[in-house]
Amino acid sequence: MSVTRTAPAAPQPGPAPTPAPSTTAAPAPARQISASGVAGRAVAVVRSWLSGTPGRMRLALIASAAASVLFGIAAAQGFAEAGGALSRADANTAQLVRLQAIHTNLVRADAVATNAFLVGGLEPADQRQEYENALSEASRLITDAARSQPADNAALAELNTALVNYSGLVEQARANNRQGLPVGAQYLRDASSGLRLTALPLLENLVTANENRVTTEFDGIGRGYIWLSASGLVALVVIGGSMLWLARRTHRYINMPLAIGGVGILLATIVGSAALSNVGVAVDDIRKGPYASTLALAQARISAYDAKSNESLTLIARGSGAAFEKAWVAAAEQVDQRLDTAVALSDDAQPSRDAWSGYTNVHQEIRRLDNGGDWNSAVTLAIGTGEGSSNSQFDAFDRASSEVLDSSVQQTRSELADAGNTLPLWRWVCFAVGLLAALCAWWGVSQRLEEYR
Amino acid sequence: MSRRITIAALLAGALLLAGCGSSEYEATPLPGATASPSPAPSSAPTAAPTCANELASYAPANEPEGAQLAKIRKQGRLIAGVSADTLLLGARNPVSNAIEGFDIDMLHMVADAIFGDPNKLELKVITSAQRIPALTDGTVDIVARNMTINCARWQQIAFSAEYYHSGQKLLVSSKSPETTLDQLSGKRVCAPNASTSLEKLKQFTKVVPVAADTHTGCLVMFQQGKVYAITGDDTVLAGLAAQDPYAKVTKAPAFTAEPYGLGMPKNDPNFVRFVNKVLEDAKADGRWKAAYDRWLAEALGPAPAPPRPVYGR
Secondary structure, eight states, X not given: OOOOOSSOOOOOOOOOOOOOOOOOOOOHHHHHHHHHHHHHHHHHHHHHHHSHHHHHHHHHHHHHHHHHHHHHHHHHHHHHHHHHHHHXXXXXXXXXXXXXXXXXXXXXXXXXXXXXXXXXXXXXXXXHHHHHHHHHHHHHHHHHHHHHOGGGHHHHHHHHHHHHHHHHHHHHHHHHHHTTOTHHHHHHHHHHHHIIIIIHHHHHHHHHHHHHHHHHHHHHTTHHHHHHHHHHHHHHHHHHHHHHHHHHHHSOSOOHHHHHHHHHHHHHHHHHHHHHHHHHHHHHHHIXXXXXXXXXXXXXXXXXXXXXXXXXXXXXXXXXXXHHHHHHHXXXXXXXXXXXXXXXXXXXXXXXXXXXXXHHHHHHHHHHHHHTTOHHHHHHHHHOOSTXXXXXXXXXXXXXXXXXXXXXXXXXXXXXXXHHTTHHHHHHHHHHHHHHHHHHHHHHHHHHHHTTO | OHHHHHHHHHHHHHHHHHTOOOOOOOOOXXXXXXXXXXXXOOOOOOOOXXXXXXTOBOOOXXXXXOHHHHHHHHHTSEEEXXXXXXXXXXXXXXXXXXXXXXXXXXXXHHHHHHHSXXXXXXXXXXXXXXXXXXXXXXXXXXXXXXXXXXXXXXXXXXXXXXXXXXXXXXXXXXXXXXXXXXXXXTOEEEEETTOHHHHHHHTSTTSEEEEESXXXXXXXXXXXTSXXXXXXXXXXXXXXXXXXXXXXXXXXXXXXXXEEOOEEETTXXXXXXXXXXXXXXXXXXXXXXXXXXXXTHHHHOSOOOOOOOOBOO
């Protein structure tokens, strides 16, 4: 296989094997001698095995083969890390979506409870049902979320407590309200403010923690490069060095098997890097596209429900609800910002923005009526469910935004899965290339070693 | 040797590939502990300003209408600051959504005198602490919210003549043996912020004062076992006791005098004179007694003689 330039250099005989030390059994002191004798013999064997040109060849063989195998392992580890980071990013995104759904359901339950309260007397059965649905959905999701991310457990346990307290206070508010007792309103206010004081900060922490986890994992995809390129570089240097030394020593320009192994590793490094960089580009697109949409829409919905609660609370406060209206304005600003972001990312969010501005128009009308002293008409507009009422406009926004949110979540998750689906293949390809290169190194150097027998 | 290395490498590789990528995350942080209802700041009760006769208001007279009344006529309704959760005095009826009570009836009389229509009235719900700010910043034209006439408040706003004579009492659980604040040393007792009840409560130094926004807020804490008792005017406590079968107003006599007046902005005495005329007429022609009988008689006994107006300011 090797290209012959001149006759092979004359084999140089290795040094004469050192005579084996005596191994005759001796009592305790002799045992030490024997042990050091065995070690000495082993060292001598290794020295003889590695000495001279054949010994150096053996060293080159070991170094090249080891570097090749290590390349295989490290490259595989690089792809495994990238793949792991991707799938963890996916899992964390799913958790994030779950937490935002919990948040949405809580503010939705509160919005419905406060609105139903405004109706006075017997609350409408369908609103009652909506409240119950939102709460049971939230508590189901809390269980799911706790199962999916152990790091969230402590916060979710607290959240569960806050939820139980909240629903307890709302029930007391209802019970008192049904008896016509004004203390019911106080229980509802306490429930609402307790929810905002305890549950919502917990959720904010949870959401932030999971957003950070997603970001960490997205960034972690780049670590795959380091494994792949560093191990590729080391292997190429070692193999290249071996080839150079062999060429000098054997007067053959190229050791073909070693060269093939080296080219294999070079190709695997280049093509593998390209594959990883493709994944990186795809993930970047997801981050700036559907993932950003998902975040924006989820946050828009949360702020929107918060605004809706505050609309009712403003009316319940009846004339001294300035603080609640201020909270409405702040929440509405958030909604506008998030929806602008979502629309900039995708036209699909446009219907949500239209529906939201329809709702804000009704809200302005409610405020106009209430500020003008017509509290009763304001309430009628706020609690009605007919065409053009606050509730029906808000429902339109709810439907439009939940639809587009669902589709952007789907898109994020399926694109993340697609981006990572070649990674396992690459992992095995690189591992196999490493092993094959090691075999090539063994074969190539053995050929040269044969010439010394 | 190289073969052994290869085998070892194979094994290591297989292990690596099998056990790739598990990340442990730090636990999600919990937000800081939330505050539970804290005892009201125990500032030493400051010496209340005194004046010759706090009950003295402006005598009704045939003066021309002042700026305040003109403004109210122009806006087409009387805007009043009231309570929506003080049963019997001013409370939202959860069934009809209307705010009703003894205080509210006084306002209907004033609206009737201005417009000839008792319902030309816009009710703004305010807390105890908002009563004086709402008047000084012009949010409301008049406040009818179990407001005690005293010298300190006269410095910021004006009062009508006294329209009801109340006094501070104590509400405890129906099984509690205690009847006075003196017996409650070390116990938590609730009163609303910026109320005369809270000021008086702070004079009982052995009691732990707890403040809430409203008396109803106190009732919620009482029902949750966060406070042992509530102190306030007999009228207000009667309304609280009516909402909780396990609460009672103790039989001990009132330990303060709480003359109620309608609060108005300080700048226009003529409006106060106008309102005083309305109250005087109502006391004389039986409308005052009718309102008392409708709201308070059941809880507080048969109607006393209406408080005699004092003028001379």
